[in-house]
Amino acid sequence: xxxxxxxxxxxxxxxxxxxxxxxxxxxxxxxxxxxxxxxxxxxxxxxxxxxxxxxxxxxxxxxxxxxxxxxxxxxxxxxxxxxxxxxxxxxxxxxxxxxxxxxxxxxxxxxxxxxxxxxxxxxxxxxxxxxxxxxxxxxx
Numbered sequence: 197x198x199x200x201x202x203x204x205x206x207x208x209x210x211x212x213x214x215x216x217x218x219x220x221x222x223x224x225x226x227x228x229x230x231x232x233x234x235x236x237x238x239x240x241x242x243x244x245x246x247x248x249x250x251x252x253x254x255x256x257x258x259x260x261x262x263x264x265x266x267x268x269x270x271x272x273x274x275x276x277x278x279x280x281x282x283x284x285x286x287x288x289x290x291x292x293x294x295x296x297x298x299x300x301x302x303x304x305x306x307x308x309x310x311x312x313x314x315x316x317x318x319x320x321x322x323x324x325x326x327x328x329x330x331x332x333x334x335x336x
Contacts, residue, residue, distance in 0.1 A: 197250065197251050197277055198248065198249065198250060198251070198277065198278045198279070198280075198281065199248070199249070199250075199251045199254050199275060199276065199277055199278060200246060200247070200248045200254075200274070200275070200276055200278045200281075200282065201246070201247050201254055201258060201272060201274065201275045202244070202245065202246045202247075202272075202273045202274040202275075202314050202317055202318055202321075203244075203245055203247075203258065203261070203270060203271060203272050203273060204242060204243070204244050204269075204270075204271050204273055204309050204310060204317070205242065205243045205267035205268065205269055205270040205271070206241060206242055206243075206267060206268050206269040207238075207241050207242065207243060207266065207267050208265065208266055208267055208268055209266070211238050211239065211241070211243075215266060216238065216290065219236065219266075220236070220288055220290060223236065223287070223288040224287050224288055226257065227249075227257075227287040227288055228287045230249065230250075230253040230256075230257070231249050231250060231253060232247055232248065232249035232253055232254060232257060232287070233247075233248045233249065233281050233283045233284050233285075233286055233287060233288075234246050234247040234248055234283050234286065234287075234288055234289070235283050235286060235288070235289045235290075235291060235321055235324075235325065236288055236289070236290050236291075237290075237291045237292070237293050237321060237324060238290070238292065238293060239292045239293030240293050242293065242309065243267055244293065244309055244317065244321070245261075246282070246283060246318065246321055248278065248281045248282065248283055248284075258272075271310065273309070273312075273313075273314040273317050274313075274314020274315065274317065274318060275314075282318075282322075283325075289325070291321070291324040291325065293324075
């Protein structure tokens with residue numbers, strides 16, 4: 197059974213390029229080996245991620261993510277069974293939530309993901325992907 201989850205968390209420290217590169221490298225390796233696809237959105241002190249794959253693999257990965265010390269306030273925003281992957285093109289794509297990044301073309305300061313529904317958050321992720329705002333796509 198395939199599932200999709202979306203979670204949100206707060207970065208413990210600065211979201212540096214070094215940290216982001218480490219996260220992406222680890223995600224690419226683990227996700228490819230475990231049949232997981234997804235999108236990581238980061239910026240403005242938050243991580244927002246959609247993960248898709250077999251339920252057991254996604255659950256195992258979410259447990260690892262939840263325990264990661266690089267973030268706090270981890271909240272599951274959305275979980276659903278799916279028939280088709282939405283983010284099948286990426287073992288992990290990265291998009292920026294930065295309100296100073298002109299490539300995003302989305303006003304994130306008005307959007308509070310902690311109070312939004314999971315479906316609204318997924319729509320925002322889709323908006324970022326549709327605008328071509330993928331910073332780095334690590335193909336499946």
